[in-house]
Amino acid sequence: MLGRQASLANQAREASVANDPSAAEYHAKNLETAMSCPLCRAKLPCNEKETFEASLNNAKKGKAYAQHAVATKYEAGRGTRKNLNKAAKYFRAAAEQGHPWSMSSYGNLLEKGLGVGKDIGEAKKWYERSAELKQPQGYYHQGNLYENGIGVQKDEAKAARLYRVAADMGFDIAQCSLGCCYDFGTGLPENPEQALGTNATAMGNVSSTMLKIAAIRYGRCDVAGKSPVPKAVYWGKRAAKLGNEEAAAAVKQIDDLLSGVCANCNKPASSVNLKRCTKCRVFRYCGRDCQREHWKAGHKLDCCKTD
Ligand SMILES: [Zn+2]
Numbered sequence: 001m002l003g004r005q006a007s008l009a010n011q012a013r014e015a016s017v018a019n020d021p022s023a024a025e026y027h028a029k030n031l032e033t034a035m036s037c038p039l040c041r042a043k044l045p046c047n048e049k050e051t052f053e054a055s056l057n058n059a060k061k062g063k064a065y066a067q068h069a070v071a072t073k074y075e076a077g078r079g080t081r082k083n084l085n086k087a088a089k090y091f092r093a094a095a096e097q098g099h100p101w102s103m104s105s106y107g108n109l110l111e112k113g114l115g116v117g118k119d120i121g122e123a124k125k126w127y128e129r130s131a132e133l134k135q136p137q138g139y140y141h142q143g144n145l146y147e148n149g150i151g152v153q154k155d156e157a158k159a160a161r162l163y164r165v166a167a168d169m170g171f172d173i174a175q176c177s178l179g180c181c182y183d184f185g186t187g188l189p190e191n192p193e194q195a196l197g198t199n200a201t202a203m204g205n206v207s208s209t210m211l212k213i214a215a216i217r218y219g220r221c222d223v224a225g226k227s228p229v230p231k232a233v234y235w236g237k238r239a240a241k242l243g244n245e246e247a248a249a250a251v252k253q254i255d256d257l258l259s260g261v262c263a264n265c266n267k268p269a270s271s272v273n274l275k276r277c278t279k280c281r282v283f284r285y286c287g288r289d290c291q292r293e294h295w296k297a298g299h300k301l302d303c304c305k306t307d
C-alpha cells in the first residue's frame with residue numbers, strides 16, 4: 001500500500017511539475033472504477049449514468065451543487081458523453097450562484113479556452129472569488145498564473161506564496177508545487193530539506209485525499225434512497241472505535257462535507273441553522289419541510305442508525 005501511495009504521489013508531482021492542474025485525477029484514478037464503498041466495501045448502488053441523470057434533473061431545477069456535479073461529469077465524460085461546452089455552461093451557472101469549486105473549475109476552462117472563449121482576465125477573477133471563499137484551488141490556480149506569467153507579470157515569489165496558502169489548507173497538489181519551488185529555488189531560496197518535508201506531507205495526504213474524493217463522489221450521489229453514506233459512516237465509526245485513524249479522519253471528512261448544506265435544497269449552513277436527521281444523524285436539513293421531502297424522495301430507504 002505504501003509503495004502504491006508513493007507512486008501516486010509521484011505521478012501527482014510529475015503532473016504538477018508539468019503544470020497540469022488535473023493532477024488530482026491521478027489520485028482519483030483508482031476510484032473511477034471503484035464499485036464498492038472505500039470504507040465498508042459494500043457494493044455501491046449508484047451507477048454513473050443514473051447519478052448523471054438525477055444530477056441533471058436537479059441542475060435544471062437550479063440547484064448549484066447539482067450544476068457543479070453535472071459540469072464535472074460533462075468535463076470528464078462520466079455517465080454521459082464528454083461535452084466541454086456544456087461543462088462550461090454548468091460550471092458557470094453554479095459559479096454565479098456562489099459555488100466555490102465551480103468558480104475555480106470555470107476559471108480553469110476560461111484560462112485554457114476549453115468549451116468557452118479563452119479569457120485569462122476573467123479566469124483570474126473567478127480564481128480570486130474562489131480564494132475569497134477559502135477554496136485552496138483558487139489560490140493554487142493563481143499561483144500557476146504567476147509562476148508562468150500567464151496573463152500577469154511573472155512573479156515567482158508571489159507564486160510560491162500563493163502555493164503556500166493552498167498547501168497550508170491541505171491541498172496536496174499545491175503541496176507538490178510548493179515542494180517543487182523549494183526543489184528548484186523557484187521564488188524561494190533552494191531548500192532540499194524543506195522540499196522533502198513538503199512532499200512527505202503531500203504523500204501522507206494521498207490516502208486521505210482518496211477517501212475525501214470518494215466522499216465527495218459518493219456523498220453527492222443524487223439518487224435519494226441509494227446513498228451509501230449512512231452505511232459508510234456506520235462502518236467508519238466502528239473502525240474508528242477500534243483505533244483506525246484513517247477511518248476516523250474519513251468519517252470527519254464526510255461529516256464536514258455534509259454539514260455545509262441542506263441535503264434536500266442545498267441551502268448553505270451559513271444562512272440557516274441546519275438540523276440533523278434524528279435517525280442517521282448524517283444528513284442535515286434547513287427545516288421540517290426539507291426533511292420530509294427528502295425522506296419521501298427516498299432517504300427512508302438508505303437511512304440507518306450510525307452509532
Ligand atoms: Zn460503506
Ligand SMILES: [Zn+2]
Nearest residue numbers: 262265286290
Ligand atoms: Zn432545505
Ligand SMILES: [Zn+2]
Nearest residue numbers: 277279280303
Ligand atoms: Zn437519516
